[in-house]
Amino acid sequence: MKSPEKIIVQVILDKPLKDVFDYIWNEAHLRTTPKLGMLVELPFGSSSLVGIVVGVSTHSNIELAKLKAVKTLSPLPCLDKKIRELAEFASRYYIYGLGETLLPAIPKWWRSPANWEKGLGVARIDKLNVIKITPSHDKVIDPEQLNQDQVDALRHLSDADHKKFQTLFLNGVTGSGKTAVYLNYLQQVISNHRDAQVLILLPEINLTPQLERRIASHMPNQEMAVLHSGLSDKQRARAWYAATTGKAKVILGTRLSILTPIPNLATIVVDEEHDSSFKQQEGLGYSARDLAIWRAKNESIPILLCSATPSLETWHAIGQGRYKEIKLSERIHQAQMPIIELIQTQQADRGTVISGIFKRTLQNNFQEGRQALIFVNRRGFAPALSCGSCDWLSECPDCSGFMVMHKQLGSRRSPVLCCHHCGLTKSVPRSCPKCGDSDLLPLGRGTQKIEEQIREIIPQAKVLRVDADTARTGKLSEALFTKIHQGEADIIVGTQMLSKGHDYQNIGLVCVLDADARLYSNDYRAPETLFAQLVQVAGRAGRSGGEQAKMLIETRYPNDPVYQYLCNYDLAGFMKHLLKDRQDSRLPPYVSQALVHAQSTHMADSLNFLAGAKVFLEKKSPNQGRLVCFDPVPKALAKVAGKERAQLLIEAESRTQLQTQLNALDEFLRNQSTGRITKQGKVRWSIERDPLLI
Numbered sequence: 001m002k003s004p005e006k007i008i009v010q011v012i013l014d015k016p017l018k019d020v021f022d023y024i025w026n027e028a029h030l031r032t033t034p035k036l037g038m039l040v041e042l043p044f045g046s047s048s049l050v051g052i053v054v055g056v057s058t059h060s061n062i063e064l065a066k067l068k069a070v071k072t073l074s075p076l077p078c079l080d081k082k083i084r085e086l087a088e089f090a091s092r093y094y095i096y097g098l099g100e101t102l103l104p105a106i107p108k109w110w111r112s113p114a115n116w117e118k119g120l121g122v123a124r125i126d127k128l129n130v131i132k133i134t135p136s137h138d139k140v141i142d143p144e145q146l147n148q149d150q151v152d153a154l155r156h157l158s159d160a161d162h163k164k165f166q167t168l169f170l171n172g173v174t175g176s177g178k179t180a181v182y183l184n185y186l187q188q189v190i191s192n193h194r195d196a197q198v199l200i201l202l203p204e205i206n207l208t209p210q211l212e213r214r215i216a217s218h219m220p221n222q223e224m225a226v227l228h229s230g231l232s233d234k235q236r237a238r239a240w241y242a243a244t245t246g247k248a249k250v251i252l253g254t255r256l257s258i259l260t261p262i263p264n265l266a267t268i269v270v271d272e273e274h275d276s277s278f279k280q281q282e283g284l285g286y287s288a289r290d291l292a293i294w295r296a297k298n299e300s301i302p303i304l305l306c307s308a309t310p311s312l313e314t315w316h317a318i319g320q321g322r323y324k325e326i327k328l329s330e331r332i333h334q335a336q337m338p339i340i341e342l343i344q345t346q347q348a349d350r351g352t353v354i355s356g357i358f359k360r361t362l363q364n365n366f367q368e369g370r371q372a373l374i375f376v377n378r379r380g381f382a383p384a385l386s387c388g389s390c391d392w393l394s395e396c397p398d399c400s401g402f403m404v405m406h407k408q409l410g411s412r413r414s415p416v417l418c419c420h421h422c423g424l425t426k427s428v429p430r431s432c433p434k435c436g437d438s439d440l441l442p443l444g445r446g447t448q449k450i451e452e453q454i455r456e457i458i459p460q461a462k463v464l465r466v467d468a469d470t471a472r473t474g475k476l477s478e479a480l481f482t483k484i485h486q487g488e489a490d491i492i493v494g495t496q497m498l499s500k501g502h503d504y505q506n507i508g509l510v511c512v513l514d515a516d517a518r519l520y521s522n523d524y525r526a527p528e529t530l531f532a533q534l535v536q537v538a539g540r541a542g543r544s545g546g547e548q549a550k551m552l553i554e555t556r557y558p559n560d561p562v563y564q565y566l567c568n569y570d571l572a573g574f575m576k577h578l579l580k581d582r583q584d585s586r587l588p589p590y591v592s593q594a595l596v597h598a599q600s601t602h603m604a605d606s607l608n609f610l611a612g613a614k615v616f617l618e619k620k621s622p623n624q625g626r627l628v629c630f631d632p633v634p635k636a637l638a639k640v641a642g643k644e645r646a647q648l649l650i651e652a653e654s655r656t657q658l659q660t661q662l663n664a665l666d667e668f669l670r671n672q673s674t675g676r677i678t679k680q681g682k683v684r685w686s687i688e689r690d691p692l693l694i
């Protein structure tokens with residue numbers, strides 16, 4: 001008699017591998033039939049791992065006797081077809097293993113089989129208190145209180161077909177009340193469609209508390225799931241579970257939440273869609289914005305992108321008629337954007353002098369009782385420490401950058417040098433390590449130095465500093481912003497962290513110091529990013545109406561198009577200028593790009609490895625078609641934490657063509673590697689699609 005056929009499941013694991021693994025499914029032991037998307041615990045080598053079932057069959061290419069059996073089954077609902085399709089797309093497009101794409105998107109708590117005990121895990125999570133959210137007293141949000149512009153925009157959104165994919169773009173100058181419009185829209189979606197869930201993607205954690213409170217006051221009866229990296233493992237597990245089981249109607253999260261299963265997803269909002277935080281730099285180098293659009297298309301639902309300064313890609317798509325634009329051009333309370341004044345600085349001034357105009361304007365603003373925001377693009381006291389007698393500079397021994405001087409850092413009250421690339425921290429030397437001279441000078445200026453100088457200029461002002469050092473955690477940053485809103489600060493000095501999304505009420509002056517620093521880097525997106533930042537920064541001022549606010553910008557190049565278009569708030573003109581520039585220089589969105597990254601102890605090994613990749617690509621498509629493969633080069637920041645880094649840029653006019661070539665290259669490189677480390681163990685490599693920095 002023939003024994004009943006064994007059931008074999010194919011499972012993916014969080015490993016840098018393309019393979020699936022076969023396991024035996026023992027139905028008597030697991031008490032259920034296998035289903036796609038189940039999260040299971042598996043023996044692997046001498047330990048155990050969790051994996052996801054992606055196939056079921058009765059056949060394996062491996063001898064049955066050698067196969068191990070699935071150990072336990074999680075109590076989670078199966079990852080549904082839609083989320084598996086999204087992960088498959090992401091894995092294909094970003095050339096990354098399916099397991100290493102999908103598994104890290106499940107909260108860590110759920111990936112630990114110790115929490116799976118039948119019923120118990122879920123009960124334990126269900127018992128967790130929902131984080132209490134104090135509703136905000138923001139009244140603007142009521143549909144009756146929207147201005148005509150907002151009402152029109154809301155009507156456009158309500159008219160959109162909810163069973164059809166469509167990309168809408170809400171173009172609203174800062175302070176025009178975009179959030180009120182999309183929250184009203186989402187509320188309509190939830191009340192008009194049974195079980196409907198909505199997803200809001202935000203670029204940064206420190207934007208969530210403010211929005212959470214607004215949602216809580218606007219939709220008090222809806223459960224909200226908040227997903228970001230600042231939560232405890234359990235809170236995150238709870239929020240994810242509420243989203244996955246359809247219980248949470250509003251899901252609010254940063255980029256990783258795009259890979260959350262949401263069974264009844266009815267629409268997606270991507271707020272500040274231009275923000276580079278939507279792009280993950282390490283590992284699966286995905287763009288949450290791009291994945292959100294793919295997801296909406298795959299699920300046949302509308303998606304709404306919002307920004308005052310759209311990405312060039314979005315602007316291009318509107319021009320081609322692929323996205324539909326909805327405009328909000330009026331600021332609420334008839335508030336005006338600030339008048340912009342450019343202050344031309346000389347090379348020699350940089351980093352030392354606070355200009356006379358700046359001082360006087362700041363003093364006047366203080367006397368008028370209005371707050372001022374001062375943007376500095378570096379945190380710390382000074383970008384580097386130098387020797388007064390020789391050419392010594394505080395270079396990091398492990399990176400090709402300088403160690404930044406901090407007057408205090410974290411719990412350390414005495415001055416330290418800290419490398420912002422690798423984190424190495426040392427005490428400030430008493431004398432020059434090279435010549436022994438004790439005359440060491442801070443070079444340039446960071447947030448701490450500006451804070452100190454401002455305290456000297458206006459000693460009676462309350463000065464507050466907001467940067468990655470003072471706002472290390474969500475809690476600290478919220479406390480700082482509460483202080484600002486309650487008027488407990490007259491002058492706020494900070495990095496661009498200050499510029500995003502916060503509703504300041506009493507800002508009469510905004511100053512941007514050393515605005516050019518980004519402009520003349522080798523990043524071709526620098527003008528676009530700088531323009532967006534400056535518009536965001538300008539938008540912080542004069543939100544409550546009253547006398548028109550002022551914005552001062554320090555630059556060495558006042559004639560640069562970025563500043564010229566900015567002074568007139570001419571977004572359309574600037575976008576047109578940029579598109580022309582990109583087209584002329586064959587850059588995205590007119591070509592598609594990919595980078596191959598390599599790092600090792602010696603630059604020569606990194607470069608040789610990439611040279612091999614280039615030879616392969618050129619052999620594979622000898623007539624090159626429209627594929628351009630540049631020479632391998634060291635990265636702009638060539639050394640980080642002792643590793644020498646290089647890159648190879650590949651360009652093509654067609655995405656499909658680029659995809660084919662990259663798949664072939666990935667296979668070629670994998671054949672000489674274990675995972676993504678070459679077999680000799682010398683070089684670690686990765687492939688990145690649509691890189692932001694080249």
Ligand SMILES: [Zn+2]
Nearest residue numbers: 387390432435
């Ligand atoms: Zn010296």
Ligand SMILES: [Zn+2]
Nearest residue numbers: 396399419422
């Ligand atoms: Zn370093």
